[in-house]
Amino acid sequence: MPLPKAELHLHVEGTLEPELAFDLAARNGVKLPYADTDELREAYRFEDLQSFLNLYYELMAVLRTERDFEDLADAYLTRAAAQGVRHAEIFFDPQAHLARGLDMGTVVEGLWRALGRSEESHGISTRLILCFLRDESADSALETLEAARPYLDRITGIGLDSAEVGHPPAKFRQVYETAAALGLRRVAHAGEEGPPEYITEALDLLGIERVDHGLRCMEDPELVERLVRERVPLTLCPLSNVRLRTVDTLADHPLPAMLDAGLLCTVNSDDPAYFGGYADDNFRAVRESLGLTEDRLRELARNSFLASFLEDDEERRARYLAEVDAYVF
Numbered sequence: 001m002p003l004p005k006a007e008l009h010l011h012v013e014g015t016l017e018p019e020l021a022f023d024l025a026a027r028n029g030v031k032l033p034y035a036d037t038d039e040l041r042e043a044y045r046f047e048d049l050q051s052f053l054n055l056y057y058e059l060m061a062v063l064r065t066e067r068d069f070e071d072l073a074d075a076y077l078t079r080a081a082a083q084g085v086r087h088a089e090i091f092f093d094p095q096a097h098l099a100r101g102l103d104m105g106t107v108v109e110g111l112w113r114a115l116g117r118s119e120e121s122h123g124i125s126t127r128l129i130l131c132f133l134r135d136e137s138a139d140s141a142l143e144t145l146e147a148a149r150p151y152l153d154r155i156t157g158i159g160l161d162s163a164e165v166g167h168p169p170a171k172f173r174q175v176y177e178t179a180a181a182l183g184l185r186r187v188a189h190a191g192e193e194g195p196p197e198y199i200t201e202a203l204d205l206l207g208i209e210r211v212d213h214g215l216r217c218m219e220d221p222e223l224v225e226r227l228v229r230e231r232v233p234l235t236l237c238p239l240s241n242v243r244l245r246t247v248d249t250l251a252d253h254p255l256p257a258m259l260d261a262g263l264l265c266t267v268n269s270d271d272p273a274y275f276g277g278y279a280d281d282n283f284r285a286v287r288e289s290l291g292l293t294e295d296r297l298r299e300l301a302r303n304s305f306l307a308s309f310l311e312d313d314e315e316r317r318a319r320y321l322a323e324v325d326a327y328v329f
């Protein structure tokens with residue numbers, strides 16, 4: 001049994017495994033520019049975030065119907081359960097689907113078909129987080145939030161993802177204000193490839209409650225001090241960082257230094273189908289490469305539940321934390 005954990009940084013579109021991509025392509029009559037799953041896997045050699053995003057958006061073409069989104073989410077939840085995930089806060093990128101002519105209902109209702117029964121089917125509680133693409137305009141983000149209004153009972157929060165450098169958080173101030181007024185929780189990718197200033201800006205201007213990645217905070221000691229003092233969680237994704245070359249090797253990952261600094265770190269899989277591992281694969285990788293102790297691993301698992309948006313279900317959070325405390329390695 002793997003260590004119980006919450007997964008807080010997971011793009012559902014990034015869980016599209018090559019086999020499912022080909023199955024959905026066949027079901028929907030979509031022609032992929034790869035002969036087979038082996039040839040597709042060959043394309044999983046990324047130089048940086050953008051080279052990954054190009055493939056990530058290209059493969060989304062196979063997602064057409066509610067059932068496709070349901071099957072995608074269900075496949076993720078099946079894998080996550082086997083990796084000890086007890087709670088998952090799942091990102092989705094509606095703009096990428098609306099741009100292909102799909103409507104918000106197809107995406108949200110499809111995902112919800114799997115998420116709505118996830119506790120019974122997989123023993124995983126879930127939340128859904130709508131992400132805006134930061135390389136699209138602020139107006140497009142506002143329109144997307146409008147399109148999501150009929151589905152807000154299913155959406156817990158908003159996030160910000162896609163190409164970071166050159167797209168600072170300030171651009172999305174208005175949409176974050178509007179979302180806050182609607183009672184939505186707020187997170188944003190910051191400090192993955194972008195500078196530490198983007199993290200500060202996302203905290204100050206967007207009012208975010210968690211930083212997705214946040215790796216580059218380590219370049220700014222005052223920012224680290226602030227993140228520690230304000231107990232702002234960071235959703236780190238070690239295998240993603242290696243594949244997208246934000247760190248050279250896993251052994252160079254700053255996670256131990258971040259924990260030593262007192263940061264509230266969590267470990268997540270980001271886009272597991274592309275980066276070579278799901279949640280517990282990331283835990284095992286950092287354990288092996290960074291020599292994390294059992295106490296540190298337990299701390300990471302506790303942090304994941306402490307950082308999760310379970311304020312509406314504190315009883316459940318307490319149950320999950322008790323499971324972590326009782327876990328025998």
Ligand SMILES: Nc1ncnc2[nH]cnc12
Nearest residue numbers: 011161162163189270271
């Ligand atoms: N790691 C990542 N960074 C930014 N945008 C993303 N979209 C999917 N994965 C992402």
Ligand SMILES: [Zn+2]
Nearest residue numbers: 009161189270
């Ligand atoms: Zn991400």
